[in-house]
Amino acid sequence: MLKRWFIFSFFIITSAVQAGQMTINDIKFIDDQSNSVSVDALQEKLKSQIGSDFNPSHLLEDVELLKKELPKYQKIVTNINPDRNKEGLKLVFEFQIKRTVQAVRIMLDEEIDEFDEGLNLHEDLISAKGTLFHTRNLEADKQTLIEKFKKLGFPAVQVTHSLHSKSSSRVQVRFHVKLGSRKIKVYDIKFHGNRSIDEDELLDTMKIHTRGFFLSSRPTFDVTQLDEDLKSVITYYQQQGFNAAKISTRTEYKKGLLTLHFDVQEGPRYMVRKVNVVGTEVFHESNIINAFNYKTNSPYNEKEMRQGLQRLREFLGSLGYPLSEALIDYDSETSTISLFVKEGEKQFVEAVEVVGNMKMKTKTILLDVTVVPGKPVNTKEIDKTLKKLRATGYYSDVIVDYVPTSKKGGKVVINITEASTQVIQFSAGMAASGMTGGVSYSNKNLFGTGKSVSVHAMVSEELYRLGLLYRDPHFVGTDLQLEAALNFDTRNKPGYDQQSLATRIMIEKQVTKNLKLGIGTRVEFVNIDNISSELKPHIHDATDSGTIIGLISTMVYKNEQYDSTGTVKSGFRMKLAMMPSYGDQGVYIKTFTEIVGSTSLGENEQGVSHTLSGKITLGYASDSTPFYEKFYAGGIGTIRGFDASSITPEGNPTGANVLIATNATYSFPIWKDKIKGVVFVEAASVGEGFSDLGDVRAVGGLGLRANLKDTFLNSSIEAGFAMPFLKQDGDKLKPFYFMFGDYDPAYDL
Known part of the structure; x- marks a missing residue:
């Protein structure tokens, strides 16, 4: 009868072992190349002698004595080995000469095709040019190389080393690689004896695989992955109730092609038909069973058992019983789980x-x-x-x-x-106006109150900004968040120059884990200058200065997951902002929405996601909106491949009342977690009304993104090109783009 017990307890186990005395049978003194070292004048002074009992304290004293008397050696290492011929020990004193690694070379016994395959053989080696030479590092480096070549498809590889030196202070390390066999490719994977589980299900648990379709190349056999895949297959069987399953592997080679066989002995399948509760004094049995939440008439699964106990523990802990105890007994003869629960005193x-x-x-x-x-x-x-x-x-x-x-x-x-809360930060990025740079000082914990203040300056091709930002995460002691901003901007817009002094006060509340709502107000003083002759006929009511007073309401819903680089890999995000305002031309409304969805198609070994994402950005401004608050398309954030803010409704250079921009992107890892590829399609249209959204521009593009978040830049860099396949006469094109960081177009809209 199969029994499985799980107990939520903590145990401290202490033990002591008293070792018996061992006699020293032999002592050797060698250098790091296994040559004998003469210590005749010192040997009598050593406390460790042949025939004496081994004493660790004496050994340490002997090492210190040898270091003092023989200063030309940078290190002395002792090896203590059992004597196989008779009871006792053999001592080896290894003297490390002070030498620097001049070079490290990897020598192959034969030429092979596709040798590197993007794998840097010198990477991860401890021995490197310019470092101090240590003999002990050689064994670790040889093992590293063996693992690398096994991954390249050479399971019988052997690695030896040799040392070459022209001076006593420098040494060249050479690793000699004997491949031992041809490069092995995976031809087929077969399962035998799997009566209950389909072969395709088992293949999905493995990383070793056959080629996907007949035109693709056969994958290299990585022998280091075989043990992991065997464990994965066994684990999958156990999760399906076959706890006694036995699986072994054998290989069949033919002309450099490998067929991998899995021989399966499934054994009996254990099921869970019933769940009983024993010992509960506070809660009804149905409450315990519902919290445990193990589906009956399903296979016995130890992982699900542990997760069920965790759910039960959380249930009891949330109701005042954090010190409760829970125990499971599974009876395979009756297919019954018994839950033993002791709630204890309510805390x-x-x-x-x-x-x-x-x-x-x-x-x-x-x-x-x-x-x-x-x-x-x-x-x-x-x-x-x-x-x-x-x-x-x-x-x-x-x-x-x-x-x-x-x-x-x-x-x-x-x-x-x-944590340190005072930060001086230099930044770089991209906006629709082009490249930006800035510097800021922030104190995130002002006088220990949790409030923050920051001063920042930003410069781009068309924008100069000096700003002050204040945040209070607990406004008047509540869970409301206050944000107050003051910005002075100078903008060089197409056709005019704009100076503004703007204030914004927002109060936000995190309603749920994913939903945040905000409401606020803004006041902006605007001065317009240098209006072009092309623009002037279209802005009859334009004045040299104006004032905007308005409200702001926002809603942000975010439920996203991230990969190892901190990039969104899946989930959904929506932003909505409405700004009813009053200007010199009366009341108007400006609003925008951004919706982003992402899904992960898998990850590489470093946890970097293959991600497919889509985005829709919508903007609307009523007829009485001042021309400097209307929408433009073109550039990063709306549609790449066109000059920044160069797309306006036909015959009206003052901007659009309606904007729609869409984007579909596939990003994929190219090299570890450092380089990604990007393929995208973007489209945009602007108009004076929804019925005017007809002149659609569209582009397709490629790019490369470098992850520099581990550097002082603390960001990413992306560069690429976008080629329009839908455009209009007179459009200003800009096929190449370059971007620091991530750009959120809702900021400019």
Whole structure:
């Protein structure tokens, strides 16, 4: 009868082993090339002698003595080996000469096609030009090379080394690679004995694969992956209830092609027909079973069992029983799971304690804490508090624990490590106007209150900005977020120059995990100058100056997942902003929406996603909108391949009342997590009304994106070209583009 037990407990196991005395049978003194080293004058002074008992303290003293008396050696390493001929030990003192690695060469015994395949053989080697030479590194480096060549399809590869030196201070390391066989390609993978599970299901669990279609090249056999794939197949069988399944592999070679055979002995299949609950005193059995949430009449699955216990633990912890115990017994004869549950005493929060804060005020920290003294302990609220504190950016580390202090209560202890919050930052990026650069100073924790202030300056081809930004994440002690901004801008727009002094005050609330709502107001003083002769006839009511007073309402919904580079790989995002305003020409409304959806098609070994994404941007401005607030298309953010802000409705250079821009992008890793390829199609149209959206521009393009987030730039760089396949006469084209960072077009719209 199969039995499986899972217990939520913590054990501390201590043990001690008293080793017996061992006699030293032999002592050798060699250098790093296995040549004998003469220590005759010192040997009598050593405490470790042939025939004496081995003593670790004496060995350490002997090493120090040899270092002192023989300073020409940079290091002395001892090897302690058992004597196979008789009981006792053999000691080896290895003397490391002070030498620098002059060069590292990898020598192959034969020429092979497709030798490198993008794999840098010198990468990951410890021995490198200019480093200190250490003999012990050679064994590790040889093993690294063996693994690399096995991945290249040479399972019988052997690697040896030799040392060459023309001086006593420099050495050249040569690794000699004997491939041992032809490069092996995977011809076929076959399963035998798999009566219950289809072969295609098992192949999906493996990384070794056959070629996808008849025109593609056969994949190289990576022998290092075979053990992992065997474990994956066994695990999959166990997840389907075949806990006693036995699987072995054998290989068949023919003319450099490999057929891989998996021999399967499935054994009995264990099912779960019923779940019983034993021992519960507080909750009804149905509550426990629902929380455990294991589907009956399904295969026995240990992973699902553990996940079910985790769900049960979270259920009990959220209702005041964080110290409860749970145990599972599975009876294979009756196909029954028995849940043994002991809730224990209900726990209450007696106090919330903050430790570790040096600058941040305790009352400010507690504004992000959702645990309330006097109420039952709720592990969900503790986890929510932990995530909320970490998301603030004020702390480099946060730990939240519940510590029982009595039979029915305890305290929640919040242990924080404060992060540096004052930052001077230099930035580079792209907007619809072209390349931008800037510098900013920010203090994210002003006087330990959690409030932040920043001053920034930005310069681009058509925009100069000096700004001040203030944020309060807990406005008047609530969960409302206040943001106040003051910006002075000078813009060189097509056909005119614009200077503005703008203020914006926003109050936002995170309604749910994914939804944020905001409302605010703006006041802007605008001065227009140098209006072109082409533009002037179309703006009869234009004045040298104007004032805009308006409201702002925003909604942001975001549910996205990210890959290892921090790039969105899947999910959905929607932004909506409405700005009813009053200007010199009366009341008008400006609004825009951006909708983005992404899906991951898989990831490489570094966790970088193959991502397919789509985006739609919509903008609308009513007829009385000032011309300097209307929409333009062209450039990054709307449609690449056209000059920035060069697309306007036909016969009207003052901008559009309606804009629609779409984008479809496929991004894929090319080299590890550093280089990505980008293929995209974009389209855009502008008009004075929805009925005028007819002159569509469209482009297709290719690009390369470099991940530089681990460098001082802390961003990414993308460059490429876009070729229009739908355009209009007189369009200003700009086929090449270059972009720092990620650009959000909603900012300019």
